[in-house]
Amino acid sequence: MTFETLCANDDLFARVGAPVVFAKDEEIYGQGEPADRVYRMVSGMVRTSRFMPDGRRPIGDFYYPGEVFGLELGADHAMTAEAMNDCVVLAASRSALIAAGGEAELKELLWQATVRDLENAREHLALLVRKSANERVASFLLGVAQRSQGVMIELAIGRQDMADYLGLTIETVSRMITQLQSSGVVEFQGCRRFRVCDQRALEGLAAAA
Amino acid sequence: MTFETLCANDDLFARVGAPVVFAKDEEIYGQGEPADRVYRMVSGMVRTSRFMPDGRRPIGDFYYPGEVFGLELGADHAMTAEAMNDCVVLAASRSALIAAGGEAELKELLWQATVRDLENAREHLALLVRKSANERVASFLLGVAQRSQGVMIELAIGRQDMADYLGLTIETVSRMITQLQSSGVVEFQGCRRFRVCDQRALEGLAAAA
DNA sequence: CGTGGCTTTGAAACATTTCAATCATCGTGG
DNA sequence: CCACGATGATTGAAATGTTTCAAAGCCACG
Numbered sequence: 376m377t378f379e380t381l382c383a384n385d386d387l388f389a390r391v392g393a394p395v396v397f398a399k400d401e402e403i404y405g406q407g408e409p410a411d412r413v414y415r416m417v418s419g420m421v422r423t424s425r426f427m428p429d430g431r432r433p434i435g436d437f438y439y440p441g442e443v444f445g446l447e448l449g450a451d452h453a454m455t456a457e458a459m460n461d462c463v464v465l466a467a468s469r470s471a472l473i474a475a476g477g478e479a480e481l482k483e484l485l486w487q488a489t490v491r492d493l494e495n496a497r498e499h500l501a502l503l504v505r506k507s508a509n510e511r512v513a514s515f516l517l518g519v520a521q522r523s524q525g526v527m528i529e530l531a532i533g534r535q536d537m538a539d540y541l542g543l544t545i546e547t548v549s550r551m552i553t554q555l556q557s558s559g560v561v562e563f564q565g566c567r568r569f570r571v572c573d574q575r576a577l578e579g580l581a582a583a584a
Numbered sequence: 585m586t587f588e589t590l591c592a593n594d595d596l597f598a599r600v601g602a603p604v605v606f607a608k609d610e611e612i613y614g615q616g617e618p619a620d621r622v623y624r625m626v627s628g629m630v631r632t633s634r635f636m637p638d639g640r641r642p643i644g645d646f647y648y649p650g651e652v653f654g655l656e657l658g659a660d661h662a663m664t665a666e667a668m669n670d671c672v673v674l675a676a677s678r679s680a681l682i683a684a685g686g687e688a689e690l691k692e693l694l695w696q697a698t699v700r701d702l703e704n705a706r707e708h709l710a711l712l713v714r715k716s717a718n719e720r721v722a723s724f725l726l727g728v729a730q731r732s733q734g735v736m737i738e739l740a741i742g743r744q745d746m747a748d749y750l751g752l753t754i755e756t757v758s759r760m761i762t763q764l765q766s767s768g769v770v771e772f773q774g775c776r777r778f779r780v781c782d783q784r785a786l787e788g789l790a791a792a793a
Numbered sequence: 794c795g796t797g798g799c800t801t802t803g804a805a806a807c808a809t810t811t812c813a814a815t816c817a818t819c820g821t822g823g
Numbered sequence: 824c825c826a827c828g829a830t831g832a833t834t835g836a837a838a839t840g841t842t843t844c845a846a847a848g849c850c851a852c853g
Contacts, residue, residue, distance in 0.1 A: 398661065434713075440669055448702070490657055493701055497644075499641065499709055500705060501634075503709065539713070544810055546811080553833075566817085566832055576850070717840075717841070742799075742800090753842055753843080754800080754801095761800095775801085
C-alpha cells in the first residue's frame with residue numbers, strides 16, 4: 376500500500392473507526408464469521424491463518440501498522456485473524472464506512488486491499504516455489520528488515536509462525552537462523568531481536584525474492 | 585470466474601476483440617512489455633511465467649477457454665504468456681474496450697481478473713505450503729479433472745510445466761504419477777491422457793486442497 | 794527408420810523432517 | 824530475590840523425502 380493511498384483513506388477511517396485494543400493471541404475475527412467489519416492497524420501486528428482439517432495451519436499474511444485487513448471477497452471471513460502482540464486497531468463496520476464515505480469509497484478500499492493481497496500472495500508464491508530453506512529464511516528476514524527502521528530489528532513473529540509462513544518446520548527455521556548467524560550475515564540478541572551484518576550477503580541469499 | 589460474468593462480458597469482447605491464432609510455444613506477450621491489450625481464451629491453453637535471474641521459471645497460472653488474461657495491475661506485463669498448444673484467443677486493446685464499453689466496464693473486467701488471480705494464488709499457496717510431493721501431484725490432477733469433462737482427460741500441460749507449478753522437479757512429478765498409477769488411483773494412456781479410477785482416493789490425497 | 798524431445802527409471806547425494814533432549818527466557822509464587 | 828515452572832528456541836541423530844546425475848525408454852515427426 377502506497378503512502379498516498381494511506382493518506383487518502385486516513386480521514387474516512389479516522390472519522391468512522393473506533394480504536395480497539397487486542398491482547399497478544401486474542402482473536403480478532405474467526406474463519407467463517409460474517410465479514411461485516413473492516414480494520415486498520417494502528418500499532419502491533421496481526422496474522423491471518425486458516426485451520427486445515429488435518430491441523431496444519433497455513434499462514435495467510437502478516438499485517439503492519441497502516442495496513443487494512445478484514446475485507447473479504449465473499450460475505451464471510453476466509454481466515455482467522457489473531458493479534459501477535461498487544462495491538463491497537465481501528466475498527467469500522469462496512470455500513471458505517473458506506474454512510475460516511477459512500478459505496479465508491481468502500482469499493483476503493485476493497486480494491487486496494489485486494490491488490491495488496493495479490494501482490495503479497497505472488498511474492499509469497501515466489502518464495503515457496505523452488506527456494507531452499509536458507510533462501511526462504513533469508514528472504515523473510517530481509518523483508519522484515521526492509522519494513523523496519525533502525526539497526527536493531529524487533530521480530531514480532533515467533534519461530535512457529537515463521538515456519539508456517541515459509542513452509543518449513545520450526546527446527547529447520549531455527550537451524551537456518553543459526554547458520555546465517557555463524558556465517559556472519561545476521562546477528563541475533565535473544566531470539567526476537569536481530570541486526571543485519573552483511574546486507575549484501577543477505578540480499579544474495581534472498582536472491583529471486 | 586462465474587458463468588454470469590462470462591456472459592456479461594461476452595458481447596463486449598466479441599464486439600471488440602479480434603481472434604488471433606497462436607502456435608504451440610509461441611509468445612503472446614513478454615515480461616516487461618507494455619500491457620495495452622487484453623485477451624480471452626477461446627480454445628487451447630496458455631501459461632504465464634516469470635523468468636528469474638537464476639534461470640528458475642516459476643509458473644504463474646494456466647488459463648482455460650473463457651478466461652481473461654493479460655490485464656495487469658501496473659502498466660507493464662509482470663509475466664510472459666505463452667501458448668501451450670495451438671490456440672485461439674480474442675485480443676482487444678484497452679482503448680478499444682473503453683471506447684466500446686466505457687471505463688467502468690474495463691474496471692469491472694480488471695476487478696474480476698484480479699479476484700480470480702487472487703483466488704488462484706491462494707489455492708496455489710495452500711498447495712505449496714506443507715504438502716508433500718504426491719499430495720501436490722494429486723491435487724493438480726484432481727484440479728485438471730474437475731475443469732475437464734468426460735472420462736478420458738487430456739493433459740495439455742507437460743511434465744516440466746507441472747513441475748514448475750508444483751515446486752518439484754520433473755523426475756519427482758514423474759515418480760509420483762507412476763506411484764498414483766500403481767496404487768490404482770489414476771490410469772495414464774501415454775503421458776498426456778489419463779483417467780481417474782478412484783475419485784475418493786484422489787480427493788483424499790489432495791486433501792487440504 | 795532414425796532423430797530429437799520429452800518422460801521414465803535407478804542409484805547415490807542431499808536437504809528437510811521427525812523425534813527426543815537440552816537450553817534459554819520470562820513471569821510467578823514462595 | 825530466587826527458585827520454579829512454563830513456553831518457546833535450539834541442538835543432535837536418525838529417518839524420510841526430494842533432488843541430482845546418469846541412462847534408458849517412448850513417441851512423434853521428418
